[in-house]
Amino acid sequence: MKLLVTDLEGVEHSxxxxxxxxxxxxxxxxxxxxxxxxGGSCACATCHVYVAKExxxxxxAMEGEERDTLDGGFEVEPxxxxxxxxxxxxxxxxxxxxxxxxxxx
Amino acid sequence: xxTDAISTDVIIIGAGPVGLxxxxxxxxxxxxxxxxxILDKVGGQCAExxxxxxxxxxxxxxxxxxxxxxxxxxxxxxxFNPVFHLNQMAESLTKTADGKWRLxxxxxxxxxxxxxxxxxxxxxxxxxKPPIKGIEEYEAxxxxxxxxxxxxxxxxxxxxxxxxxxxLDWTLNLQPLATKxxxxxxxxxxxxxxxxxxKMRELVAAGKIDLHIGQIVHLHxxxxxxxxxxxxxxxxxxxxxxCDTLMPFYGLTMKLGPVANFGxxxxxxxxxxxxxxxESDVPTIFAIGDINSYPGKLKLILSGFxxxxxxxxxxFRYVHPDRKLRFQYTTSSSDLQNKLGVTAx
Numbered sequence: 001m002k003l004l005v006t007d008l009e010g011v012e013h014s015x016x017x018x019x020x021x022x023x024x025x026x027x028x029x030x031x032x033x034x035x036x037x038x039g040g041s042c043a044c045a046t047c048h049v050y051v052a053k054e055x056x057x058x059x060x061a062m063e064g065e066e067r068d069t070l071d072g073g074f075e076v077e078p079x080x081x082x083x084x085x086x087x088x089x090x091x092x093x094x095x096x097x098x099x100x101x102x103x104x105x
Numbered sequence: 106x107x108t109d110a111i112s113t114d115v116i117i118i119g120a121g122p123v124g125l126x127x128x129x130x131x132x133x134x135x136x137x138x139x140x141x142x143i144l145d146k147v148g149g150q151c152a153e154x155x156x157x158x159x160x161x162x163x164x165x166x167x168x169x170x171x172x173x174x175x176x177x178x179x180x181x182x183x184x185f186n187p188v189f190h191l192n193q194m195a196e197s198l199t200k201t202a203d204g205k206w207r208l209x210x211x212x213x214x215x216x217x218x219x220x221x222x223x224x225x226x227x228x229x230x231x232x233x234k235p236p237i238k239g240i241e242e243y244e245a246x247x248x249x250x251x252x253x254x255x256x257x258x259x260x261x262x263x264x265x266x267x268x269x270x271x272x273l274d275w276t277l278n279l280q281p282l283a284t285k286x287x288x289x290x291x292x293x294x295x296x297x298x299x300x301x302x303x304k305m306r307e308l309v310a311a312g313k314i315d316l317h318i319g320q321i322v323h324l325h326x327x328x329x330x331x332x333x334x335x336x337x338x339x340x341x342x343x344x345x346x347x348c349d350t351l352m353p354f355y356g357l358t359m360k361l362g363p364v365a366n367f368g369x370x371x372x373x374x375x376x377x378x379x380x381x382x383x384e385s386d387v388p389t390i391f392a393i394g395d396i397n398s399y400p401g402k403l404k405l406i407l408s409g410f411x412x413x414x415x416x417x418x419x420x421f422r423y424v425h426p427d428r429k430l431r432f433q434y435t436t437s438s439s440d441l442q443n444k445l446g447v448t449a450x
Contacts, residue, residue, distance in 0.1 A: 043154040068296040072356040
């Protein structure tokens with residue numbers, strides 16, 4: 001299972017994705033920049049990523065807490081998500097995300 | 106501001122859970138502590154990032170919130186009367202003529218001690234800065250991330266950005282002083298205290314505050330003086346809003362800060378330590394909790410507690426070189442029980 005991550009320079013990396021890991025953890029395990037200051041407790045917005053448009057609807061909808069915490073992020077777009085709240089499953093094999101200034105700046 | 110140096114045994118940089126528990130372990134071994142923290146409260150990440158969130162992996166506490174753990178630690182260390190210097194950043198560390206450490210904070214506090222314990226976690230909490238092009242040239246001139254004196258902002262055209270408690274609190278506090286106050290948030294929902302949100306809505310309804318929904322994408326001005334911002338709403342065309350003061354309140358982020366200049370060996374912004382004493386490469390400077398690194402390190406609060414206990418053994422040897430270190434249990438030692446102010450049954 002793979003996760004495709006585009007870094008701040010626009011380079012796409014294909015990294016191994018483990019089922020039931022969060023996208024944040026997978027990016028970190030793949031040795032890509034990932035600040036995730038609060039360690040994945042949906043408290044800081046420093047794991048903010050953009051999800052490729054074609055994948056948005058395949059993800060579980062954002063909950064109130066994630067929406068609130070995203071207020072601490074910058075350049076928030078309709079496809080913005082906190083990667084600590086996205087859990088990898090086989091349905092998401094090939095998921096494409098792009099790092100942001102918040103997560104990788 | 107004081108120029109008189111405070112004298113103590115141990116300076117702890119960081120009043121998070123690990124810094125707080127270090128007071129206990131050092132106290133049992135007869136060492137007095139002063140703690141410095143950049144936040145205006147104790148508890149570090151527990152209090153700042155997740156005060157309400159449950160923690161499930163503290164030994165003996167099946168569930169405790171970040172604030173609950175902080176409160177319990179404060180109660181536990183009460184017998185040792187630690188002194189806190191909050192809202193201050195540890196700025197420089199030098200050696201005195203008699204070989205002690207002299208720590209100076211950005212508020213001018215000077216503390217001298219035999220031991221320095223760095224328990225600074227992920228570093229200093231500092232305000233998040235919006236990645237808007239050219240914002241640096243306005244900082245401290247017309248863009249501010251904190252309010253030191255409210256009077257500074259009298260008769261200004263203030264634009265506050267953000268949707269949390271800081272943004273709302275300053276909106277309510279500065280509105281009476283400002284010529285004009287505009288609040289900007291990316292959505293029409295606020296995660297701040299409901300009471301503050303209600304008050305803000307009332308002021309908007311009364312025409313005393315302008316509320317705009319969107320994100321700031323551009324700053325206009327020259328020579329460090331902001332004149333307007335461009336706001337991009339979710340739908341529709343970007344537009345500009347006039348202001349002479351911009352105050353972004355997007356929460357805090359962690360930066361290592363001046364600790365990097367203390368002359369201690371760092372590796373990837375962490376302080377390598379040995380696992381016997383948790384001492385840095387500079388004798389009498391220790392590092393415990395999330396800020397240290399060693400083979401097998403786990404960034405857990407419980408690891409920090411263990412590190413604090415071992416650190417205190419070596420600190421004792423430096424602070425009380427003439428005394429023999431005695432290992433005792435709080436369950437049975439009347440000496441320790443006296444220090445804790447408890448009497449055994």
